[in-house]
Amino acid sequence: MSTQRKAISLISGGLDSMLSTRVIMDQGIHVEGINIFTGFCVEGHTHAIRKKDRQKPKRNNALWVAEQLGIKLHIIEVIEEYKQVLLNPGHGYGQNMNPCLDCKGFMVRKAYEWMQEHGFDFIITGEVVGQRPMSQRRDTMPVIQRESGAGDLLLRPLSALNLPETRPEREGWVQREALYDFSGRTRKPQIELAAKFGFDDYSQPAGGCCFLTDKSYSDKLVDMWAHRSSRDYELDDIMLLKVGRHLRPRPHFKLIVAREEGETRFLEGYRKQFVHLLSTSHSGPLVLVDGELNEDDRLLAAQISARFGQGRDAAEVEMEITDLDGRAQRLMVEPLRADEIPQDWYV
Protein backbone atom coordinates (compact mmCIF):
# COMPACT_ATOMS: atom_id res chain seq x y z
CA MET A 1 0.00 0.00 0.00
CA SER A 2 1.34 3.44 -0.89
CA THR A 3 1.78 5.98 1.91
CA GLN A 4 -0.76 8.77 2.09
CA ARG A 5 1.35 11.93 1.64
CA LYS A 6 0.44 15.07 3.53
CA ALA A 7 1.11 18.70 2.63
CA ILE A 8 0.72 21.90 4.60
CA SER A 9 -0.41 24.86 2.51
CA LEU A 10 0.24 28.51 3.39
CA ILE A 11 -3.19 30.08 3.06
CA SER A 12 -3.41 33.86 2.83
CA GLY A 13 -7.06 33.93 1.84
CA GLY A 14 -6.30 35.05 -1.73
CA LEU A 15 -6.88 33.20 -4.97
CA ASP A 16 -3.36 31.87 -5.54
CA SER A 17 -3.13 29.86 -2.34
CA MET A 18 -6.66 28.60 -2.94
CA LEU A 19 -5.70 27.34 -6.41
CA SER A 20 -2.38 25.80 -5.43
CA THR A 21 -4.06 23.92 -2.59
CA ARG A 22 -6.75 22.56 -4.86
CA VAL A 23 -4.18 21.48 -7.49
CA ILE A 24 -2.39 19.38 -4.90
CA MET A 25 -5.59 18.02 -3.34
CA ASP A 26 -6.59 16.84 -6.82
CA GLN A 27 -3.47 14.68 -6.84
CA GLY A 28 -4.78 12.73 -3.85
CA ILE A 29 -2.59 14.46 -1.27
CA HIS A 30 -4.04 15.19 2.16
CA VAL A 31 -3.71 18.98 2.56
CA GLU A 32 -4.21 21.17 5.62
CA GLY A 33 -3.85 24.96 5.67
CA ILE A 34 -1.78 27.27 7.83
CA ASN A 35 -2.43 30.98 8.17
CA ILE A 36 0.12 33.21 9.85
CA PHE A 37 -1.25 36.23 11.74
CA THR A 38 1.40 38.96 12.05
CA GLY A 39 -0.88 41.74 13.32
CA PHE A 40 -0.51 43.62 10.04
CA CYS A 41 -3.00 41.51 8.11
CA VAL A 42 -5.64 43.49 6.25
CA GLU A 43 -8.35 41.14 7.34
CA GLY A 44 -9.81 39.98 10.55
CA HIS A 45 -9.93 43.28 12.41
CA THR A 46 -10.48 46.74 11.07
CA HIS A 47 -12.00 45.83 7.71
CA ALA A 48 -15.41 45.70 9.33
CA ILE A 49 -15.32 49.00 11.20
CA ARG A 50 -16.18 51.72 8.69
CA LYS A 51 -19.66 52.40 7.38
CA LYS A 52 -18.44 52.35 3.76
CA ASP A 53 -17.27 48.75 4.27
CA ARG A 54 -20.58 47.64 5.70
CA GLN A 55 -21.75 46.07 2.46
CA LYS A 56 -18.61 43.97 2.07
CA PRO A 57 -18.82 40.41 3.34
CA LYS A 58 -17.30 40.28 6.82
CA ARG A 59 -15.37 37.12 6.71
CA ASN A 60 -11.92 35.92 7.42
CA ASN A 61 -10.86 34.95 3.91
CA ALA A 62 -8.34 32.34 5.05
CA LEU A 63 -11.05 30.51 6.98
CA TRP A 64 -13.47 30.97 4.11
CA VAL A 65 -10.97 29.50 1.62
CA ALA A 66 -10.39 26.52 3.91
CA GLU A 67 -14.11 25.98 4.16
CA GLN A 68 -14.54 26.16 0.37
CA LEU A 69 -11.78 23.60 -0.07
CA GLY A 70 -12.99 21.44 2.78
CA ILE A 71 -9.66 21.45 4.61
CA LYS A 72 -8.60 22.13 8.18
CA LEU A 73 -6.99 25.53 8.83
CA HIS A 74 -4.45 26.23 11.54
CA ILE A 75 -4.13 29.91 12.43
CA ILE A 76 -0.80 30.74 14.02
CA GLU A 77 -0.31 34.05 15.80
CA VAL A 78 3.28 35.32 15.53
CA ILE A 79 3.00 38.97 16.66
CA GLU A 80 5.99 38.84 19.06
CA GLU A 81 8.27 36.79 16.83
CA TYR A 82 7.40 38.87 13.79
CA LYS A 83 8.91 41.99 15.38
CA GLN A 84 12.41 40.75 14.51
CA VAL A 85 11.38 40.32 10.88
CA LEU A 86 9.93 43.80 10.63
CA LEU A 87 12.56 45.62 12.67
CA ASN A 88 15.67 44.03 11.16
CA PRO A 89 14.96 42.56 7.75
CA GLY A 90 18.20 41.21 6.31
CA HIS A 91 16.91 41.85 2.77
CA GLY A 92 15.50 45.28 3.55
CA TYR A 93 12.10 46.73 2.77
CA GLY A 94 10.07 46.93 -0.41
CA GLN A 95 8.46 50.13 -1.63
CA ASN A 96 6.99 50.79 1.81
CA MET A 97 7.70 49.13 5.18
CA ASN A 98 7.05 45.66 3.75
CA PRO A 99 9.96 43.28 4.41
CA CYS A 100 8.47 40.80 1.92
CA LEU A 101 11.46 38.57 1.30
CA ASP A 102 12.29 38.10 4.99
CA CYS A 103 8.60 37.80 5.76
CA LYS A 104 8.05 35.04 3.22
CA GLY A 105 11.11 33.17 4.48
CA PHE A 106 9.78 33.51 8.04
CA MET A 107 6.31 32.25 7.11
CA VAL A 108 7.66 29.27 5.23
CA ARG A 109 9.92 28.54 8.22
CA LYS A 110 6.87 28.53 10.50
CA ALA A 111 5.13 26.17 8.09
CA TYR A 112 8.26 23.98 7.97
CA GLU A 113 8.40 23.76 11.76
CA TRP A 114 4.70 22.90 11.84
CA MET A 115 5.24 20.28 9.14
CA GLN A 116 8.00 18.59 11.14
CA GLU A 117 6.03 18.66 14.39
CA HIS A 118 2.95 17.15 12.79
CA GLY A 119 4.54 14.56 10.54
CA PHE A 120 3.61 16.18 7.22
CA ASP A 121 5.73 15.65 4.11
CA PHE A 122 6.00 18.97 2.27
CA ILE A 123 4.86 22.59 2.04
CA ILE A 124 2.96 24.33 -0.72
CA THR A 125 2.46 28.03 -1.43
CA GLY A 126 0.61 30.01 -4.09
CA GLU A 127 3.77 31.83 -5.19
CA VAL A 128 4.25 32.57 -8.87
CA VAL A 129 7.59 33.50 -10.45
CA GLY A 130 7.71 37.18 -11.38
CA GLN A 131 4.45 38.10 -9.70
CA ARG A 132 5.75 40.26 -6.87
CA PRO A 133 8.79 42.52 -7.18
CA MET A 134 10.58 41.40 -4.02
CA SER A 135 9.67 37.92 -2.83
CA GLN A 136 8.43 36.28 -6.02
CA ARG A 137 11.35 36.77 -8.41
CA ARG A 138 13.26 33.95 -10.04
CA ASP A 139 16.38 34.86 -8.05
CA THR A 140 14.62 35.33 -4.69
CA MET A 141 12.46 32.22 -4.68
CA PRO A 142 15.46 29.98 -3.88
CA VAL A 143 16.39 32.40 -1.07
CA ILE A 144 13.07 31.59 0.63
CA GLN A 145 13.75 27.86 0.30
CA ARG A 146 17.21 28.27 1.76
CA GLU A 147 16.51 30.69 4.58
CA SER A 148 13.33 28.97 5.74
CA GLY A 149 15.17 25.66 6.00
CA ALA A 150 12.45 24.01 3.89
CA GLY A 151 14.76 23.54 0.88
CA ASP A 152 13.24 21.36 -1.79
CA LEU A 153 10.31 20.39 0.40
CA LEU A 154 8.76 23.68 -0.68
CA LEU A 155 6.61 23.25 -3.78
CA ARG A 156 4.93 26.07 -5.71
CA PRO A 157 2.32 24.22 -7.76
CA LEU A 158 1.27 27.21 -9.90
CA SER A 159 4.81 27.91 -11.08
CA ALA A 160 6.52 24.54 -10.59
CA LEU A 161 7.31 24.04 -14.28
CA ASN A 162 9.40 27.23 -14.24
CA LEU A 163 11.39 26.06 -11.23
CA PRO A 164 13.80 23.21 -10.47
CA GLU A 165 12.18 19.91 -9.53
CA THR A 166 11.40 19.57 -5.84
CA ARG A 167 11.49 16.46 -3.69
CA PRO A 168 7.71 15.82 -3.82
CA GLU A 169 8.01 15.73 -7.63
CA ARG A 170 11.20 13.65 -7.69
CA GLU A 171 9.81 11.09 -5.28
CA GLY A 172 6.59 10.83 -7.29
CA TRP A 173 4.41 12.08 -4.40
CA VAL A 174 2.98 14.54 -6.95
CA GLN A 175 2.95 14.40 -10.73
CA ARG A 176 5.05 17.27 -12.11
CA GLU A 177 3.16 17.13 -15.46
CA ALA A 178 -0.04 18.08 -13.69
CA LEU A 179 1.50 21.24 -12.20
CA TYR A 180 1.57 24.69 -13.84
CA ASP A 181 3.95 27.17 -15.44
CA PHE A 182 2.36 30.48 -14.49
CA SER A 183 4.70 33.47 -14.44
CA GLY A 184 4.63 37.24 -14.38
CA ARG A 185 2.15 39.74 -13.11
CA THR A 186 -0.80 38.72 -15.28
CA ARG A 187 -3.73 37.21 -13.37
CA LYS A 188 -5.31 35.67 -16.47
CA PRO A 189 -4.14 32.07 -15.98
CA GLN A 190 -5.24 32.14 -12.34
CA ILE A 191 -8.68 33.42 -13.33
CA GLU A 192 -9.00 30.72 -15.98
CA LEU A 193 -7.96 28.01 -13.54
CA ALA A 194 -10.44 29.37 -10.97
CA ALA A 195 -13.18 29.08 -13.58
CA LYS A 196 -12.11 25.52 -14.37
CA PHE A 197 -12.43 24.61 -10.69
CA GLY A 198 -15.76 26.44 -10.46
CA PHE A 199 -14.47 29.07 -8.00
CA ASP A 200 -16.47 32.17 -8.75
CA ASP A 201 -16.16 34.03 -5.45
CA TYR A 202 -12.69 34.73 -4.19
CA SER A 203 -10.80 37.57 -2.62
CA GLN A 204 -8.45 39.71 -4.73
CA PRO A 205 -7.13 42.24 -2.23
CA ALA A 206 -5.89 45.22 -4.23
CA GLY A 207 -3.19 46.24 -1.78
CA GLY A 208 -1.73 42.80 -1.13
CA CYS A 209 -2.07 40.78 2.00
CA CYS A 210 -0.96 43.26 4.62
CA PHE A 211 -0.91 46.88 5.70
CA LEU A 212 2.88 47.06 5.40
CA THR A 213 2.58 47.46 1.62
CA ASP A 214 0.35 50.50 2.13
CA LYS A 215 2.11 53.88 1.94
CA SER A 216 -0.15 55.73 4.32
CA TYR A 217 0.08 52.95 6.93
CA SER A 218 3.87 52.75 6.56
CA ASP A 219 4.20 56.53 7.00
CA LYS A 220 2.28 56.28 10.27
CA LEU A 221 4.46 53.43 11.47
CA VAL A 222 7.67 55.33 10.68
CA ASP A 223 6.26 58.44 12.40
CA MET A 224 5.38 56.39 15.49
CA TRP A 225 8.90 54.98 15.73
CA ALA A 226 10.51 58.35 15.07
CA HIS A 227 8.71 59.87 18.06
CA ARG A 228 9.32 57.11 20.56
CA SER A 229 12.49 56.12 22.30
CA SER A 230 12.32 52.61 20.83
CA ARG A 231 10.96 50.90 17.75
CA ASP A 232 9.19 48.28 19.85
CA TYR A 233 5.44 48.03 19.42
CA GLU A 234 2.41 46.25 20.82
CA LEU A 235 -0.60 44.91 18.97
CA ASP A 236 -2.67 47.93 20.09
CA ASP A 237 -0.13 50.32 18.52
CA ILE A 238 -0.29 48.67 15.15
CA MET A 239 -4.06 48.30 15.27
CA LEU A 240 -4.52 51.99 15.98
CA LEU A 241 -2.43 52.91 12.94
CA LYS A 242 -5.18 51.32 10.84
CA VAL A 243 -7.89 53.61 12.21
CA GLY A 244 -8.72 57.32 11.98
CA ARG A 245 -6.90 60.46 10.85
CA HIS A 246 -3.54 60.88 12.54
CA LEU A 247 -2.28 64.42 13.16
CA ARG A 248 0.96 65.36 14.83
CA PRO A 249 0.83 69.07 15.67
CA ARG A 250 3.80 68.85 18.06
CA PRO A 251 6.62 66.29 18.15
CA HIS A 252 5.56 65.03 21.59
CA PHE A 253 1.93 64.25 20.85
CA LYS A 254 -0.32 62.91 18.13
CA LEU A 255 -4.10 62.98 17.81
CA ILE A 256 -6.07 60.05 16.43
CA VAL A 257 -9.37 61.41 15.14
CA ALA A 258 -12.18 58.98 14.31
CA ARG A 259 -13.41 59.58 10.76
CA GLU A 260 -16.91 58.35 11.41
CA GLU A 261 -19.26 56.67 13.80
CA GLY A 262 -17.86 53.16 13.32
CA GLU A 263 -14.35 54.38 14.11
CA THR A 264 -15.58 56.34 17.14
CA ARG A 265 -17.10 53.14 18.50
CA PHE A 266 -13.88 51.26 17.84
CA LEU A 267 -11.76 53.95 19.55
CA GLU A 268 -14.09 53.95 22.56
CA GLY A 269 -12.50 50.66 23.50
CA TYR A 270 -9.21 52.55 24.04
CA ARG A 271 -10.59 55.35 26.25
CA LYS A 272 -9.06 53.97 29.42
CA GLN A 273 -5.59 53.79 27.88
CA PHE A 274 -5.48 57.26 26.33
CA VAL A 275 -6.24 60.85 27.27
CA HIS A 276 -9.20 61.63 25.00
CA LEU A 277 -11.38 64.46 23.79
CA LEU A 278 -15.03 64.71 22.87
CA SER A 279 -17.26 67.71 22.16
CA THR A 280 -20.07 68.20 24.66
CA SER A 281 -21.80 71.03 22.76
CA HIS A 282 -21.91 69.49 19.28
CA SER A 283 -21.68 66.01 17.90
CA GLY A 284 -18.19 65.08 16.88
CA PRO A 285 -15.60 62.34 16.77
CA LEU A 286 -13.78 60.76 19.64
CA VAL A 287 -10.12 61.84 19.59
CA LEU A 288 -7.34 59.92 21.34
CA VAL A 289 -4.10 61.59 22.39
CA ASP A 290 -0.92 59.60 21.93
CA GLY A 291 1.72 61.45 23.98
CA GLU A 292 1.65 63.98 26.78
CA LEU A 293 -0.10 67.36 26.78
CA ASN A 294 0.99 70.51 28.61
CA GLU A 295 -1.52 73.34 29.23
CA ASP A 296 -0.95 74.97 25.80
CA ASP A 297 -1.17 71.60 24.10
CA ARG A 298 -4.53 70.91 25.76
CA LEU A 299 -5.98 74.04 24.20
CA LEU A 300 -4.48 73.24 20.80
CA ALA A 301 -5.69 69.62 20.93
CA ALA A 302 -9.20 70.83 21.80
CA GLN A 303 -9.21 73.38 18.97
CA ILE A 304 -8.07 70.80 16.44
CA SER A 305 -10.58 68.24 17.66
CA ALA A 306 -13.40 70.80 17.46
CA ARG A 307 -12.52 71.31 13.80
CA PHE A 308 -13.58 67.75 12.99
CA GLY A 309 -17.03 67.92 14.62
CA GLN A 310 -20.36 69.51 13.71
CA GLY A 311 -19.31 72.68 15.52
CA ARG A 312 -16.46 73.37 13.12
CA ASP A 313 -18.06 76.66 11.96
CA ALA A 314 -19.39 77.72 15.36
CA ALA A 315 -17.80 80.62 17.24
CA GLU A 316 -17.18 78.36 20.23
CA VAL A 317 -17.34 74.67 20.98
CA GLU A 318 -17.25 73.02 24.36
CA MET A 319 -14.71 70.24 24.50
CA GLU A 320 -14.15 67.75 27.28
CA ILE A 321 -10.69 66.34 27.89
CA THR A 322 -10.58 63.20 30.01
CA ASP A 323 -7.28 62.26 31.60
CA LEU A 324 -6.02 58.79 32.37
CA ASP A 325 -7.22 59.03 35.98
CA GLY A 326 -10.77 59.63 34.67
CA ARG A 327 -10.83 63.33 35.61
CA ALA A 328 -12.48 65.50 32.97
CA GLN A 329 -11.85 69.14 32.12
CA ARG A 330 -14.22 71.23 30.00
CA LEU A 331 -12.88 73.99 27.76
CA MET A 332 -14.69 76.48 25.54
CA VAL A 333 -12.59 76.78 22.38
CA GLU A 334 -12.65 78.38 18.99
CA PRO A 335 -12.26 75.59 16.41
CA LEU A 336 -9.23 75.93 14.14
CA ARG A 337 -10.08 76.82 10.56
CA ALA A 338 -9.09 74.33 7.86
CA ASP A 339 -6.29 76.65 6.70
CA GLU A 340 -4.90 76.76 10.25
CA ILE A 341 -4.15 73.04 10.12
CA PRO A 342 -0.99 72.65 8.04
CA GLN A 343 -0.81 69.66 5.75
CA ASP A 344 2.36 68.46 7.41
CA TRP A 345 0.47 67.83 10.66
CA TYR A 346 -1.27 64.95 8.87
CA VAL A 347 0.85 61.84 9.32
Ligand code: SF4
Ligand atom coordinates in the same frame (compact mmCIF):
# COMPACT_ATOMS: atom_id res chain seq x y z
S1 SF4 B 1 2.87 41.72 1.75
FE1 SF4 B 1 3.10 41.66 3.98
S2 SF4 B 1 2.50 39.57 4.56
FE2 SF4 B 1 2.87 39.55 2.36
S3 SF4 B 1 5.04 38.94 2.16
FE3 SF4 B 1 4.99 41.19 2.16
S4 SF4 B 1 5.32 41.78 4.28
FE4 SF4 B 1 4.72 39.60 4.28
